[in-house]
Amino acid sequence: MSQKNETPALLLAFLLTVGLLGAGFLWLMPKTGIKLGTQLTNQEALSIDDRISQGERNLVQAEIKADNPAFAQAKQAGIQSMALRRYGEAIPLFESALRSARNAPETLIYLNNARLGINPSYTIAVAVPIGSDLNGSLEILRGVAQAQTELNGAVGSQAVPLKVLITNDDNNPETARQIAKTLVQMPDVLGVVGHYASDVTLAAGSVYNAGGLVSISPISSTVKLSGFGKYIFRTVPSDYVAARALADYAVKHLQLRKAAVFFNSQSAYSQSLKAEFVTAIALSGGQISDEFDLSAPNFSAAQAVDQALKQEAKLLMLAANTGTLDQALQVVQINQRRLSLLGGDDVYAPKTLEVGGQQALGMVLAVPWHIDGNVKASFPGQSRKLWGGDVNWRTATAYDATKALAAAIARNPTRAGIQQALASPDFAATGASEAVRFLPSGDRNVGIQLVKVSPGKRFGSGIDFVPVAW
Incomplete structure (x- = not known):
């Protein structure tokens, strides 16, 4: 049969x-x-x-x-x-x-x-x-x-x-x-x-x-x-790149030089982003008024924001990880848009728009990729056709990692050969928005995308993440 x-x-x-x-x-x-x-x-x-x-x-x-x-x-x-x-x-x-x-x-x-x-x-x-x-x-x-x-x-x-x-x-x-x-x-x-x-x-x-x-x-x-x-x-930019982009935006575009930083001391990512931002602000001529540990048992968003205001901070940097996003969003609500807001890629989530609401308007985040960041790229349309909706940066960077492995395998399908291909100065693989290339450090040779929480319809909540051109 x-x-x-x-x-x-x-x-x-x-x-x-x-x-x-x-x-x-x-x-x-x-x-x-x-x-x-x-x-x-x-x-x-x-x-x-x-x-x-x-x-x-x-x-x-x-x-x-x-x-x-x-x-x-x-x-x-x-x-x-x-x-x-x-x-x-x-x-x-x-x-x-x-x-x-x-x-x-x-x-x-x-x-x-x-x-x-x-x-x-x-x-x-x-x-x-x-x-x-x-x-x-x-x-x-x-x-x-x-x-x-x-x-x-x-x-x-x-x-x-x-x-x-x-x-x-x-x-x-x-x-x-x-x-x-x-x-x-x-x-x-x-x-x-x-x-x-x-x-x-x-x-x-x-x-x-x-x-x-x-x-x-x-x-x-x-x-x-x-x-x-x-x-x-x-295939994701390092915190060095993200932190410097946020610091430059704060100092050069917003003209703000005094910041309070919120982070999770239990997260390597959060500690890394916080440390890089502190350094970047100092190098840009700014200063950090205080640091607040979102994971501390006695953390209080109200007390932290009040202290930042008393110390005359002009902006709040949310270096939260996924596990402390709720605490970071408490800060957003308590702040009531009195101080400007910056954040890392783990704050880039639908929950930020849903919970932060109007209080999140104007917040600027550093993310590896945005679906509207490159209007000439074919990946956004292809992904919408495949999945029936928009995808975010994690999908794009995972796509890029898979394409990079495939390109390296095509050169030499052995474990050592793949490593040599990826590390080669002439290596390039087609990515979601641009070619995937690596530095000798293993980092991707790529910049960062800044997005701002602005009025929009894509998420159905009246606000959206919109690419920032600056």
């Missing part, structure tokens, strides 16, 4: 088997991503093997919609087929799932892998913190999935296609270190897109350096990563 004739029967059999799995999961519209929720899996109890999948495990449990059983059933059936290496059966099941809900990057990656089957391919991994930052993980997976889809579907391409392993490190340094050890021991894995938080990337980076496996982080911006090792790269 032909595969075409078998498909309906196989699909029905699998659907009856899995029943109503996934009925407890929630889904949000494409523009805002998937709603954060409690994972069914006990993340801390997961083995390392349970945290790695090319299609045989459902790592993104919340990708299944509570109100879309057809998606849940088809995806779960496809995963069962992948576990049995029945790739021909998995393909129509994943395709069916994506027809029900196309904004599902894990499912698209699994579909791409199923289409490869046992055919020749090059394998890369992507490391995301599914259990601790679901939305951030999905943003990265969208970038990897989009790049994989383009690369594998290129008409007339002579390149061997990419297979993608998804790994979940929960943004835990020790878990990331163990995953890195496992990936180093998997000879087929030629490179890694990841990790997420700077602390986690530093922990895993030592393992990758020792094991000779390239890692390209699309997220980690701490200056400690610069020159960390010859196998460590990133």
